[in-house]
Amino acid sequence: MNARLESVGGRLPRFRGRLHDARTATVVGRLLGAAVAVCFVTGLISHYLQQPPGWAANVLPSRPVWGYRLTQGLHVATGIAAIPLLLAKLWTVYPRLFGWPPVKSVAHALERLSIAVLVASLLLEIFTGLLDTTQWYPWPFPFRQTHFALAWVAIGSVLLHIAVKAPVIAAHWRRGSAPADPDAPDRRSFVAAVLTAVGGVTLATVGQSFTPLKATDLLAPRRPGDGPQALPVNRTAAQAGITGTRLAGWRLRVAGPTPYELTYRQLTSLPQRSAVLPISCVEGWSQNAHWTGVPLRDLLDRAQAPHDARVRIVSLERGGNYAVTEMGASYARDPLTLLAVSLGGRPLDHDHGYPARVIAPNRPGVLQTKWVTRIEVLT
Structure with a gap:
C-alpha cells in the first residue's frame, strides 16, 4: 500500500507503489463527494436561515422545531468527516502532482489549474469550518461571509472536476470494471481504514448534537449538559x-x-x-x-x-x-x-x-x- 519514492539522475522523483490509481481515487472520491454535497446543502440552509433574502423573511418555516438542529448537526458532522476523506483522496493522487512535464497543452494547464483551485478551496473551507466550531478565528477576514462565498467556489470546482473526469470515473465506478484486479484486497483494506478514521472522528464529535452519543463526545468543544x-x-x-x-x-x-x-x-x-x-x-x-x-x-x-x-x-x-x-x-x-x-x-x-x-x-x-x-x- 505504501508508495516508494525514487530519484534518478537528479530528475524529479518517480513514484512506485500501489493504490495510487484511478479505481482507488474513484472509490474514495465518491465518498468525499457525498460528504461535500451534504455539507454544501446544509450550509446553504444555515446561511439563509441566518440571513434570509428579503422576499423570504416572512415565509421561512418555523417547523419542524428540530429542523435546524438536524441540518446544522449534519453540516458540521459531514464537514469533519470530510477531513480524513479529503486527505485519503489526496494520498491516492499525489504522485500525479509531480508529473513531467507539468504542462503539456493549454487544456492540460486548465485542468491542473482547476485541480489547484479545487484542492485549495476544499482545504480552506474545511479547516476554517473546523476552527469555527471552536470559535477560533486567526484570520483577518469575516468568517461567515467568506465561508459562504468559498463554498460556491468549492462546489463549482467539484462539479467541474467531475465533468472533466467523467469518462475516468465511469470506467472505474463499478467494482467489476477492472477484471482480475490484483490490488482489490489492499484497496478494500485501505478503504476500510479510511472509513474507520471517518467513523472515529464522527463518533468523537457528533455527540454534541446527537445527545444519545454525548458519552463519546471527546473531541467536540461543547458537551450537552455542561454549563x-x-x-x-x-x-x-x-x-x-x-x-x-x-x-x-x-x-x-x-x-x-x-x-x-x-x-x-x-x-x-x-x-x-x-x-x-x-x-x-x-x-x-x-x-x-x-x-x-x-x-x-x-x-x-x-x-x-x-x-x-x-x-x-x-x-x-x-x-x-x-x-x-x-x-x-x-x-x-x-x-x-x-x-x-x-x-x-x-x-x-x-x-x-x-x-x-x-x-x-x-x-x-x-x-x-x-x-x-x-x-x-x-x-
Whole structure:
C-alpha cells in the first residue's frame, strides 16, 4: 500500500507503489463527494436561515422545531468527516502532482489549474469550518461571509472536476470494471481504514448534537449538559458586557402601533407558556431544554402589531454581531416562539439571557437573542 519514492539522475522523483490509481481515487472520491454535497446543502440552509433574502423573511418555516438542529448537526458532522476523506483522496493522487512535464497543452494547464483551485478551496473551507466550531478565528477576514462565498467556489470546482473526469470515473465506478484486479484486497483494506478514521472522528464529535452519543463526545468543544442550568453557553454575560449596573431598572420596551413598557415583575405576571425546544448553534452543538415565557405573539398583539409584520429584537449586549436581530412573521407568530424568562423551571441564569431572551423553533442559536430589552414592530 505504501508508495516508494525514487530519484534518478537528479530528475524529479518517480513514484512506485500501489493504490495510487484511478479505481482507488474513484472509490474514495465518491465518498468525499457525498460528504461535500451534504455539507454544501446544509450550509446553504444555515446561511439563509441566518440571513434570509428579503422576499423570504416572512415565509421561512418555523417547523419542524428540530429542523435546524438536524441540518446544522449534519453540516458540521459531514464537514469533519470530510477531513480524513479529503486527505485519503489526496494520498491516492499525489504522485500525479509531480508529473513531467507539468504542462503539456493549454487544456492540460486548465485542468491542473482547476485541480489547484479545487484542492485549495476544499482545504480552506474545511479547516476554517473546523476552527469555527471552536470559535477560533486567526484570520483577518469575516468568517461567515467568506465561508459562504468559498463554498460556491468549492462546489463549482467539484462539479467541474467531475465533468472533466467523467469518462475516468465511469470506467472505474463499478467494482467489476477492472477484471482480475490484483490490488482489490489492499484497496478494500485501505478503504476500510479510511472509513474507520471517518467513523472515529464522527463518533468523537457528533455527540454534541446527537445527545444519545454525548458519552463519546471527546473531541467536540461543547458537551450537552455542561454549563449553567445544564445547558452550554457560547457567550457569557461578562463577555457581552452585561453587568448588574446595566440590568438595574431593566424594562422591556415594545415599539409598535401601541407602544408600551413592562417591568420584570409585570412581564413574569403575564400568562406563560412552556415548551421543550432545542438551542442549536452554528458551531454544531445543540440540546433540548424546557423553556417558559410569554408567547411573542401575545406581546405583539398587545402592541396591535399587524399579523404580517417583521420584528426587530434588541439586546443589552455590547459589541456582539447579533446584538440586534430580525425575525419574520412566520417565526414571530408561531405559538412556540417565546420571550423566555425561565429555563428548566428556574429563572434564567445571567449567562442564558436574564432577564429575558428569545427562543423560537427551527432557528439558529445566534438569532435566539439574549438579554432582550426592546422589541420593535417593523412595517
